[in-house]
Amino acid sequence: MQDEPTPIELTKAVADFLRNDITPLISGHQAFKLRVAVNILDLVTRQLTREEGSDAREVERLRTLLGTEGSVVELNRVLAERIANGEADLATPGLAEHLWATTMDKLAVDQPNYASYKRELSRDG
Amino acid sequence: MIETELSRSVARWCPGATGATRAAKLSGGASQETWRFDIVHPDGNIGAILRRAPPGSGASSMRGPGLEAEATLMQFAHDAGVPSPRVLHVLTPDENLGAGFIMARVEGETIARKILRDEEFAATRPILARQIGRIASGLHGLPAAKLPSLRTVTSTGEIADLAREYRGLGRPRPVVELALRWLSDHDPGLSAEVTLVHGDFRNGNLIIGAEGVRAVLDWELAHLGDPMEDLGWICVNSWRFGEIDKPVGGFGSREDMFAGYEESGREVDPDRVMFWEVMGTLRWGIMCSRMMQRFRTWPDHSMEHAMIGRRASETEIDLLRLLAPRGR
Numbered sequence: 102m103q104d105e106p107t108p109i110e111l112t113k114a115v116a117d118f119l120r121n122d123i124t125p126l127i128s129g130h131q132a133f134k135l136r137v138a139v140n141i142l143d144l145v146t147r148q149l150t151r152e153e154g155s156d157a158r159e160v161e162r163l164r165t166l167l168g169t170e171g172s173v174v175e176l177n178r179v180l181a182e183r184i185a186n187g188e189a190d191l192a193t194p195g196l197a198e199h200l201w202a203t204t205m206d207k208l209a210v211d212q213p214n215y216a217s218y219k220r221e222l223s224r225d226g
Numbered sequence: 227m228i229e230t231e232l233s234r235s236v237a238r239w240c241p242g243a244t245g246a247t248r249a250a251k252l253s254g255g256a257s258q259e260t261w262r263f264d265i266v267h268p269d270g271n272i273g274a275i276l277r278r279a280p281p282g283s284g285a286s287s288m289r290g291p292g293l294e295a296e297a298t299l300m301q302f303a304h305d306a307g308v309p310s311p312r313v314l315h316v317l318t319p320d321e322n323l324g325a326g327f328i329m330a331r332v333e334g335e336t337i338a339r340k341i342l343r344d345e346e347f348a349a350t351r352p353i354l355a356r357q358i359g360r361i362a363s364g365l366h367g368l369p370a371a372k373l374p375s376l377r378t379v380t381s382t383g384e385i386a387d388l389a390r391e392y393r394g395l396g397r398p399r400p401v402v403e404l405a406l407r408w409l410s411d412h413d414p415g416l417s418a419e420v421t422l423v424h425g426d427f428r429n430g431n432l433i434i435g436a437e438g439v440r441a442v443l444d445w446e447l448a449h450l451g452d453p454m455e456d457l458g459w460i461c462v463n464s465w466r467f468g469e470i471d472k473p474v475g476g477f478g479s480r481e482d483m484f485a486g487y488e489e490s491g492r493e494v495d496p497d498r499v500m501f502w503e504v505m506g507t508l509r510w511g512i513m514c515s516r517m518m519q520r521f522r523t524w525p526d527h528s529m530e531h532a533m534i535g536r537r538a539s540e541t542e543i544d545l546l547r548l549l550a551p552r553g554r
Binding site: 134137138140141144174177178180181182184185187190191197200201203204205207208211212215216217218220221224 | 547
């Protein structure tokens with residue numbers, strides 16, 4: 102077992118330092134790149150926080166949907182193949198709900214401010 | 227110094243010009259660059275833009291018709307009344323500037339977020355969708371016989387291309403599979419009329435002033451094909467920059483754009499427009515994923531490319547909103 106602090110705490114500390122202490126000191130193209138860097142650290146923090154839970158839920162849904170076992174990537178490959186060859190489509194019970202849930206979990210990490218995501222989130226609320 | 231070559235060039239073809247000044251690179255990759263500069267002239271300096279493939283950079287992008295065809299198209303569009311920058315000069319090899327052309331600079335705003343948010347454009351925004359329809363209709367009405375040689379794009383060919391690119395990326399994406407399947411099932415086939423298609427007709431490639439669209443830029447993806455492709459592409463959610471209830475570039479409604487398009491007697495096929503909107507959304511998603519690959523394989527290790535790669539999921543939620551909408 103690794104010692105503390107956790108990776109989430111570490112990335113968050115670095116992001117906060119760059120955002121609060123360094124951003125005011127930098128201008129021009131470097132400021133733009135710094136903003137991108139801070140955004141990356143924020144994304145990593147969100148992923149570290151959420152990935153375990155969302156992957157577990159995704160695997161669970163995929164097992165039910167596909168009736169087979171495997172890792173999250175393997176199960177996604179099976180689902181992708183079934184959609185490609187027409188064995189699964191939007192008429193398949195649970196498929197649309199699964200794709201929505203998975204996509205919402207992705208957006209929560211990648212781009213929580215994306216307007217389409219916020220709209221759909223308010224629908225869930 | 228590029229100004230030396232530009233000075234020599236403008237002196238040859240612009241009567242009275244004595245030189246070039248204030249050259250600044252606006253954007254550019256390895257194969258294509260855009261520069262702004264001023265032509266020094268006794269009657270007042272003339273704002274100009276240079277688009278070029280620098281000397282020794284080889285051929286331009288595979289999908290594009292090349293810079294010379296781009297210049298011909300822009301000139302042609304300009305002469306026919308489609309807002310497009312005036313081409314001033316096509317480069318010749320002895321000028322040592324590479325291949326490309328020089329055009330008149332059109333003042334105005336291209337940054338979508340400013341056009342969509344700033345008070346300055348509040349009165350302009352409501353007229354844009356209709357105007358964009360009229361411009362698309364003018365562009366599609368350019369007589370094909372006079373166009374330079376262009377590749378032809380078909381819906382069926384595009385589906386196959388996107389499927390190949392996606393499979394080449396090697397990562398399963400069920401939403402992408404769903405979209406590919408939908409596209410195949412709804413492939414409208416060859417359009418009754420094949421016209422010039424701009425190919426990148428969207429918010430960001432339009433120069434906007436208070437009175438509306440002043441110029442359509444970036445003709446480098448022009449081709450022959452289904453005119454509805456341009457109308458679908460400008461509706462892709464990624465170009466709405468948050469104004470998701472205004473499908474036409476975040477400016478206005480499809481109905482307004484269609485009305486503007488049909489003013490000149492051309493017809494809109496809304497199902498085809500929808501098909502190309504789905505195609506366009508998927509295409510942008512796959513372009514984002516390609517940026518991820520570039521990030522991984524290129525030595526420059528660009529954080530921007532990395533983050534664009536993570537934007538592929540934005541197109542997945544937009545595809546679901548188009549193909550499997552909830553609660554409506």
